[in-house]
Amino acid sequence: MKELLDLSQLIEQGQSQKALTLTQQLVNSGLPSQTILNDGLIAGMAVVGEKMRNGDMYLPEVLQSAGAMKASLAILKPLLALEGTKSRGKILIGTVKGDMHDIGKNLVSIMLQGAGFEIVDIGCNADPQRFVSAIAEHAPEIVGLSAMLTTTMLNMKTTIDAIAGAGLRSKVKIIIGGAPVSQKFADEIGADGYSRDAVLAVDKVKQFMDRTS
Template identity: 50%
Template sequence: MHDIAYNLITGAHFEVDRLVQEALAEGYSANDVLDDGLISGMAIVGIKFRDNIIFVPEVLVAARAMKAGMVYLEPILSASGIEPVGTIVMGTVKGDLHDIGKNLCIMMLRGAGFIVHDLGVDTKPDEFIDAVMEHEAQILGMSALLTTTMPNMGRTIEAFEEYGLRDTVRIMVGGAPVRLEFADDMGADGYGENAMECVDMAKRFMGAGEAEEVEEEVESVPVAGSD
């Protein structure tokens, strides 16, 4: 599994494709390949991105490598009938077209067993409300990269309050300019600084525990695209 994680982090998607197939053929379960290979690799990618060790291009190639492995795992996991951890609606708020951080969170949430409905970018408050009601989501995640669009997080929360729906969903927020104090002031239930914290928070909301700690592994792993 270490080889799968290593190649994912370095963005070697053809190798991840081959190694995932080999692991399944050798009798490893889809859950083990997912947790010990793909998820552990993406967790380290998330930490490196948070700490500015790697940047957007490296995250994208790592994400491509994870998708290459998920092609083989998703049908197995779906057929196993395992109950999802929970249902989440995610979107970037109105006026904001940035989605790389959100997409990384979504990928890791899905890998952790959540059903995630992605509303994309430039999402209006009523679109968040409609999606939460339609999918009976327990959690709503909002992202913003621009300081000018951050207030739309608060406006969305106010819209849930106006419709009497605030107590039906846990709301978590994130994005480069967002801070814990801002999240508290707007009335969010939680704030995640990075994709790992996003997964941990969602698991806590659902009473499913926290993701494994991988900080100690980061320094020994190369960055995607390095020699």
């Protein structure tokens, strides 16, 4: 359907307003929101992911696409819930204590949402206890920790230790990300995985879910 292809291209180009208008038009025309999500928004974001991976698209453009996707997704979200769309899994994500950087975390969240996962975002500067109580409340399958400072990356370990201390460690897989962290660091602090960007984060989370299902 031409309009769905148009929508995916508007997402790719980061044209929020036009994408929003077209999404609303498609909803009004009676097209199932799941089709609009899959063949419009996710299709567009998949191209963005591919281009980002190949170095054909850079951060400012990626953020624009992410913004366009987020805006259109807001229209579809309540409809998807009504249609009983099954989420691929629940992911709780936050930036650890002392750290106010949230752009990367937000991008990871949007990409995961775009791939069909339900996101519980507890924001930035989230202390270990906040993670623990949010895990107890929302029962996610996966927890994502973000840190951008060499000082705050140490709080990832404190957070994992607190999750373990609360007896919740075996209930979740933990994935970490952020500029100063690495696979080696993830291994050292007892995380289950690491991903260097939002595209690879989606791949990693899908692998986790395949293993747990």
